Amino acid sequence: MMKKALVAIVAVLFASEYLPAQDPSFRPAEQSSSSRRRTTPAQTNSTEAAPAPTRDDSSVAASRIMSMQSLDDVRPLMIGDRISLKIVEDPEKVLSLDVQDSGDIQAPYIGLVKAAGRTCKQVAVSMKSKLEEQYFQRATVIIALEKAVRSKFGPNMVPDDMGYVTIYGQVGRQGKYELAPEEELTVSQAILRAGGFTQFAKTKKVKVIRKRPGQNSITYEINLHDVMTKGRLEKDILIRPNDVIIVDEKLINF
Template sequence: MRRLLLFLLAACLAVGAFAGAEGYKIRVGDELSVKVREAPELNGDYLVAEDGTIVFPEVGTVKAAGRTVAEVARDIRKGLEGGYLARASVQVVVSHYTPVRYYVLGRVRNPGAFEMEPGIPVTLLQALAFAGGLTEDADPSRIKIIRKNENTFTVDLAPAFSAGDASNDIFVREGDIVIVLKKQDRFAYVFGAVGSPGRIDFPGESGSLPLGAVVALAGGFRELTDGEIQIFPPNPSGDVRPQVIPLGETGLTREAFVVPVEPRQTVFVLDRKTKIYVLGKVRKPGPIPYRKGLTILEAVALAGGLAEGSAENRTKLITSNPDGTKKVAEINLSKLLSADKGDSVKDIELSPRTIIVVPESRF
């Protein structure tokens, strides 16, 4: 209810904010009523033709489309005073408007095509209200506008819904396609020495979560004496420098507890004494003792093999570079598993402090 009241308040504020909008621009198909006080025989209604003009007696062709009624009246007056009348007083009004359409799609209750009366501007907030308002899974901070002959852009109306602040509101134009996007899922992945490794969902509208809360949602620390936490950005690839947070016997320090974890980041909780981790969709995820010559297929086998629902063709191999950065590579385990002795595809020998992550299949 509070969100609805704030939305209505913002829409009302928008009306006042745009009350001083520029004059209406005449469009093809509009009908203009023209009156000349000194020559009533010229009075009548004139349709704006496809070429954007009207043909006025004693004046000829007058450009109308894209101009205001004041500009058209001025041109007619000048034309009449050029010969037909010594002085002319001309009034032009739009007697019939061509319908102006725009479209609202996506996460609204009544998506579709809508008409607005030309000359009466409609703001984005009002357009959303006419479409029944936002659905529960709508993201008011990501409203996409597809506009003719312009780049597509995004409008953030979250302040309007949270605080009644309509300062980001804009006019809707003819032909605009408004798409309200779905609220993005907010989650992170936590692997390693925690009670429930895997995906954890952020509660409520949280933009980020403190590291301590993320670890708690993942079941807390498990059998960790001397370790570190590595936080990787979303979809890491190539050389990456993760944020490294050391852990002591008491776990996280007060400063480390509040380190923000952003949506879609990956958090690894690792024991420094462990040289290899095999995580994700394997039967026994966790640490593997390192030995020289250990290969990726052997490590996966020592972790119990692939679990049901694994996407082994998108396995992530994270190794350490000398400068402290991490190299993230995608490995297709399916090819390694199916390779014959004569094939050029060879098993990969692992280096110390390697992390192997077998992701979950998307299907």
């Protein structure tokens, strides 16, 4: 009996020496911090901000749209707006373009394109047609508003009382142009917004027809030749909403 008890005690002492993991006070040696980082690369410091991925900020607005059918066809673009533009078939990066004081954007391949007063979709459709005439068999043009002009009307609003000036005749682009309330726009500036005079424009007698409620219309003749070449700014009058500007063709004697 005593012999069996002695054997049991020896067995316990042997186990305590060679099986340390069974000792409640045993703690395995910890790896060094550098070793731990190497063996567990997925562990990161949650309080450390990860670096933001680099990207071209100008491409954000247009890159989210994949079809011309999805383009905005409600809000007309305004002078001072910034748009992002991409041609899907062109590998170049998305462009960030401002609507210039003339109302145009400087589009790739085709140059100046009227933007003010048109929606993103209307500008894109116009560009698509011109690009397919000369440069692409098929062109998919994506245009999106990147930054709206800051105005008293709000970043994404067009005032209800927005007026217009209509320009006919020998200018780059005949048409109807927005005239915001209290906007001071002269006749010469309106002509520049319409793309300037053509080669045969009668610049010395530009007509401005002004409608007057309850009265007959009044017609002014403005010598824009003197305004633009001689600096006679006193001859350049301010236009009003609903004015009509007519630039006649000058007579050429052969």
